[in-house]
Amino acid sequence: MRICDKRLQQSMNEIKRIAGIIQSIGFECTRCGTCCSAVEPDSNLVMVTPAEIREIMEGSGFSWQEIAKPYPEKISHGADHTYTLGWCIHRIDGNCVFLENSGCRIYQNRPWICRTYPFVLDGDIVRTYPCPGLGREISHKDAMAIAKNLRDRKVAEETDEAKIRAVLQNEKIPPGIFVVIDGEGIHPVPR
Numbered sequence: 001m002r003i004c005d006k007r008l009q010q011s012m013n014e015i016k017r018i019a020g021i022i023q024s025i026g027f028e029c030t031r032c033g034t035c036c037s038a039v040e041p042d043s044n045l046v047m048v049t050p051a052e053i054r055e056i057m058e059g060s061g062f063s064w065q066e067i068a069k070p071y072p073e074k075i076s077h078g079a080d081h082t083y084t085l086g087w088c089i090h091r092i093d094g095n096c097v098f099l100e101n102s103g104c105r106i107y108q109n110r111p112w113i114c115r116t117y118p119f120v121l122d123g124d125i126v127r128t129y130p131c132p133g134l135g136r137e138i139s140h141k142d143a144m145a146i147a148k149n150l151r152d153r154k155v156a157e158e159t160d161e162a163k164i165r166a167v168l169q170n171e172k173i174p175p176g177i178f179v180v181i182d183g184e185g186i187h188p189v190p191r
Helices: 003-025 050-060 112-116 140-170
Strands: 068-070 075-077 081-085 087-089 119-122 125-128 178-182 185-188
Touching (some): 003 119, 003 140, 119 140
Parallel strands (some): 081 178
């Protein structure tokens, strides 16, 4: 077996394993909108990469500023360097800006976190967030789709984290201004 074939087989086995766990837990979205609403502070904070923001822009016509804002946690380094790591979906009054009548206005272009909610991979462990849709019957096909998205999300997040580390190692944070550091570089935040 060639290395490429072996990796593909391992990937498919991992997706099948995750799908089996998802099927045993059960899930069906009830379209309640709870995951898009602030149940508690930052309970619906959705981190997004620049690539996800651009995909939403292309699919919706919204501008970057309408879609995303800097992640709210500010990090201070020294007396004159303040930054945050990444972007999150903009919220209005605690709700996702794209929530409309318990539905998503950007459903076809929604971020990885939204595609995989309420599931998350913690290493190799499948964990869940509270959701009224848990425990409901799910088809093998739908479980496989969520499992593939979970695996792809994990790979995308690991890739983005490595890019952010590279930016932090190779670029200087400008003094005196608040910036966002993401996998594509350092971006001043307009005041």
